Amino acid sequence: MRFAETGFNLEVDLTRGNIEREATDPKLTALYLGGLGTNAKILWDRVPPEVEPFSPDNLLIFSTGLLVGTPAVGCNRTIVSTFSPQTLLMAYSMMGGFWAPELKYAGYDKLIIHGKSPDLVYLWINNDKVEIRDASHLQGKGATETAELIRQELKEPKAQVASIGLAGENRVYFASIEQGRSSASRGGIGAVMGDKGLKAIAVRGTNDVNIARPDEFIELCNEALEYIKVRRENPIPGVMPILAGLGSPQEMAIHDEKWHTENFAWGNSRHRRKGFWNEEIEKQWTDTMENYRTRLISCHNCPMKCGATISIPGFPTYMMKCFSKLTYAMAAMSDLEFGLRIAQSATEYGMDGFTAPQVMAFALELYEAGILTDKDMPGMPSDNEGRFYWLLDKIVRREGIGDVLANGTYWAAKEIGNGAEEYAHNNIKKHEQLPLKLGMLNPIYFLMYSTGEKINITQIEGNFPQAPFATREEREEFVKDWIQVPDEKFKKWFLDWELRGENSIPYYPTVEATCEIVDWQEKMHYIDDATGMCAGLSSFPLKPPYHIHNLPTLISAATGMDLDESGLTQIAKRIRNLVRAVNIRRGMRRKDEKPPEDHWKKRFPELETKLLDEYYKFKGWNEQGIPTRESLHELGLDYVSEDFLQRGILTDVEGSPSEKASTEK
Amino acid sequence: MKGEKKKRIIKIIKIDVDKCTGCRACELICSAFHAAPRYSSNNPARSRIRVIHEPLRDIYIPVYAGDYAAAECTARDKYTIDGKEYEECAFCRASCPSREIFKEPDSGLPLKCDMCESDPPLIEPMCVQWCLDDALTYEEREEEGEEEEKIEEIEIGLESLANKHGWQKIMDIVARMSKKG
Numbered sequence: 001m002r003f004a005e006t007g008f009n010l011e012v013d014l015t016r017g018n019i020e021r022e023a024t025d026p027k028l029t030a031l032y033l034g035g036l037g038t039n040a041k042i043l044w045d046r047v048p049p050e051v052e053p054f055s056p057d058n059l060l061i062f063s064t065g066l067l068v069g070t071p072a073v074g075c076n077r078t079i080v081s082t083f084s085p086q087t088l089l090m091a092y093s094m095m096g097g098f099w100a101p102e103l104k105y106a107g108y109d110k111l112i113i114h115g116k117s118p119d120l121v122y123l124w125i126n127n128d129k130v131e132i133r134d135a136s137h138l139q140g141k142g143a144t145e146t147a148e149l150i151r152q153e154l155k156e157p158k159a160q161v162a163s164i165g166l167a168g169e170n171r172v173y174f175a176s177i178e179q180g181r182s183s184a185s186r187g188g189i190g191a192v193m194g195d196k197g198l199k200a201i202a203v204r205g206t207n208d209v210n211i212a213r214p215d216e217f218i219e220l221c222n223e224a225l226e227y228i229k230v231r232r233e234n235p236i237p238g239v240m241p242i243l244a245g246l247g248s249p250q251e252m253a254i255h256d257e258k259w260h261t262e263n264f265a266w267g268n269s270r271h272r273r274k275g276f277w278n279e280e281i282e283k284q285w286t287d288t289m290e291n292y293r294t295r296l297i298s299c300h301n302c303p304m305k306c307g308a309t310i311s312i313p314g315f316p317t318y319m320m321k322c323f324s325k326l327t328y329a330m331a332a333m334s335d336l337e338f339g340l341r342i343a344q345s346a347t348e349y350g351m352d353g354f355t356a357p358q359v360m361a362f363a364l365e366l367y368e369a370g371i372l373t374d375k376d377m378p379g380m381p382s383d384n385e386g387r388f389y390w391l392l393d394k395i396v397r398r399e400g401i402g403d404v405l406a407n408g409t410y411w412a413a414k415e416i417g418n419g420a421e422e423y424a425h426n427n428i429k430k431h432e433q434l435p436l437k438l439g440m441l442n443p444i445y446f447l448m449y450s451t452g453e454k455i456n457i458t459q460i461e462g463n464f465p466q467a468p469f470a471t472r473e474e475r476e477e478f479v480k481d482w483i484q485v486p487d488e489k490f491k492k493w494f495l496d497w498e499l500r501g502e503n504s505i506p507y508y509p510t511v512e513a514t515c516e517i518v519d520w521q522e523k524m525h526y527i528d529d530a531t532g533m534c535a536g537l538s539s540f541p542l543k544p545p546y547h548i549h550n551l552p553t554l555i556s557a558a559t560g561m562d563l564d565e566s567g568l569t570q571i572a573k574r575i576r577n578l579v580r581a582v583n584i585r586r587g588m589r590r591k592d593e594k595p596p597e598d599h600w601k602k603r604f605p606e607l608e609t610k611l612l613d614e615y616y617k618f619k620g621w622n623e624q625g626i627p628t629r630e631s632l633h634e635l636g637l638d639y640v641s642e643d644f645l646q647r648g649i650l651t652d653v654e655g656s657p658s659e660k661a662s663t664e665k
Numbered sequence: 666m667k668g669e670k671k672k673r674i675i676k677i678i679k680i681d682v683d684k685c686t687g688c689r690a691c692e693l694i695c696s697a698f699h700a701a702p703r704y705s706s707n708n709p710a711r712s713r714i715r716v717i718h719e720p721l722r723d724i725y726i727p728v729y730a731g732d733y734a735a736a737e738c739t740a741r742d743k744y745t746i747d748g749k750e751y752e753e754c755a756f757c758r759a760s761c762p763s764r765e766i767f768k769e770p771d772s773g774l775p776l777k778c779d780m781c782e783s784d785p786p787l788i789e790p791m792c793v794q795w796c797l798d799d800a801l802t803y804e805e806r807e808e809e810g811e812e813e814e815k816i817e818e819i820e821i822g823l824e825s826l827a828n829k830h831g832w833q834k835i836m837d838i839v840a841r842m843s844k845k846g
Contacts (some may be wrong), residue, residue, distance in 0.1 A: 105709070181720065206770035211704060299688065316721075
């Protein structure tokens with residue numbers, strides 16, 4: 001018997017209409033756990049680097065995490081992995097909600113889609129019965145609307161549906177996959193789904209998920225629940241409200257937006273508006289939220305309430321979470337009322353709430369600069385809000401300039417030319433980032449931005465405070481019950497970290513400490529993405545219920561694997577290196593590993609070079625960021641180094657492997 | 666016997682639909698608790714509590730499995746509360762032929778909430794313990810009631826059985842069963 005996992009993947013070839021249920025090798029679970037780990041292995045094995053994202057040979061994998069479907073509190077993530085049309089690298093966007101647990105109860109750990117359907121179809125997975133069904137009547141329908149229509153026509157209100165909107169159908173490079181209250185939106189994975197002619201996947205499952213050591217496991221789950229209660233009663237003092245508790249930032253519940261509106265940049269990630277947040281605006285925005293928010297809602301088996309149902313009179317109801325609350329409002333230099341209204345359309349179209357508003361603000365900036373003209377924007381209204389709606393429509397339908405913009409700012413700027421590249425200024429690895437423009441370089445964030453393969457800071461940062469606390473007393477108070485640290489030295493680094501003076505950014509934490517802090521935070525995310533644990537209860541917030549000291553026993557008790565801290569650390573490292581290997585094979589190198597040029601005003605080229613050099617060394621990578629033969633060998637990834645040698649990515653020189661293209665540095 | 670007062674504990678789960686966030690932890694932990702061995706498997710389809718939910722209409726109703734009903738209702742009610750119209754069977758606890766819930770998924774046998782009876786007893790049923798938002802809360806109340814022997818009801822029941830199966834069959838069964846025990 002397999003524990004926590006089902007031991008089966010569902011393979012669907014949309015070209016031939018073939019459906020297979022494949023048993024999986026338990027050895028792979030021991031090496032890569034599940035979720036992102038086994039997804040990366042499949043992509044490495046089965047999708048050669050020559051395969052274009054929009055090729056029938058590209059795979060689109062919907063995976064449950066290893067512990068999804070068990071009572072592990074907050075463990076419900078669907079990890080979607082494929083190759084991104086925008087970055088051309090591996091995309092592994094994820095979503096919470098209810099879809100992954102349902103897939104596991106249906107009897108599968110993963111759904112692996114290959115090929116391409118000539119006509120628009122949807123999948124209906126009802127336990128052992130799996131059908132490819134016609135979706136021509138759903139063409140052009142909104143993502144939420146589609147899910148409702150499918151539940152009705154299947155007469156199965158309990159089916160969980162993941163779907164794309166018109167943006168995905170039209171292969172907009174920042175199209176999302178929506179699932180009612182959750183979405184997997186980064187990296188353009190909705191475009192890959194659309195390219196495959198797949199409108200939606202409905203799942204219903206009524207099978208058991210087994211636990212290896214039930215008594216031990218449930219005790220750990222109860223402990224996590226108890227700790228969540230303690231953290232509810234004890235928000236962390238000294239940090240802003242959205243970071244004081246657990247969960248993803250509580251944007252739906254908390255009205256105070258002083259920090260976001262004054263510290264994040266408006267428009268095309270340009271303008272800081274100091275003093276924006278005043279009493280009048282606070283009242284107006286609070287009223288807006290209170291009027292439209294009908295309920296705070298949770299994902300599967302999670303006591304956090306990170307989402308909300310939004311009902312605006314005259315508009316269909318939709319669900320939202322986290323920072324998409326503000327992205328449209330701020331990009332359009334407007335207000336929350338507008339933000340929530342346009343987000344309704346954008347959610348039905350199925351678009352990434354980070355990238356979409358920035359693309360529109362970018363277009364308007366080009367228009368103001370005269371690089372785009374009235375010829376490019378025929379019939380565009382004169383007011384900002386009207387323009388946003390106009391652009392949204394053009395992009396989703398890929399009409400006129402919308403067809404260019406639908407590829408995101410990096411590719412659009414290249415195509416538009418005439419200096420447009422300067423305006424696509426907020427990208428990492430061709431992917432739009434949070435609109436943050438700050439003063440002093442932060443070494444921790446520098447490394448996370450540069451090397452993070454999720455290419456999205458909110459899903460890389462985590463357990464170490466984002467900024468030093470003002471006084472030593474506050475810091476001492478903070479470290480008192482900081483049980484989550486892997487080692488006492490992290491406490492020392494935090495205690496000594498000052499706002500100003502010698503022990504402040506950019507030179508403190510030291511390069512050595514920075515490497516370890518970044519590595520710790522990243523490790524926790526990689527574990528979560530393999531188990532399906534929500535980062536909001538684990539790798540993202542301060543002092544979460546799950547950490548490196550209890551996750552090994554949790555995974556052991558559920559699966560029966562023999563796992564301790566060093567064993568789990570080794571697995572996380574293996575997954576981390578395999579994800580990197582997949583991208584290295586597709587050409588990613590040191591030159592790609594950098595934050596947006598203008599992210600910080602004060603940059604320190606020498607320090608930055610040193611940070612990257614030392615971090616690469618720390619990770620067992622060469623100066624190009626390529627895992628060395630030794631480190632691959634140590635992780636049991638010899639098949640990767642063999643492939644690298646064959647392709648000339650690594651060369652077979654005694655001692656430390658050198659890199660052919662090192663001059664690119 | 667007639668008229669004697671008897672004390673009994675009434676167990677109540679109070680359901681506040683306004684506080685439900687739709688996480689369905691109650692379903693999951695219920696199925697785990699009732700697995701054999703305890704907590705060895707998880708399957709919300711086996712749960713004795715179900716959250717009837719329609720997020721887009723803001724409907725979240727935790728419903729507990731009650732008694733088994735052999736037949737569907739011939740007449741049903743539709744409730745409108747605060748402008749929200751609820752499905753006909755929304756508040757019903759019965760395991761019955763008209764719907765899928767509260768039946769074991771493989772055998773189809775009816776499920777019924779037992780308030781997590783166990784030895785030693787739990788402080789609260791598991792669903793209540795796992796509901797951190799207090800959509801489900803637990804109360805015990807002592808009630809004094811007359812333990813009446815409702816002869817009339819037994820007579821009515823027997824008569825209808827006899828009408829259906831004939832007196833001879835009923836007598837045979839009664840004779841056989843009373844011998845056993």
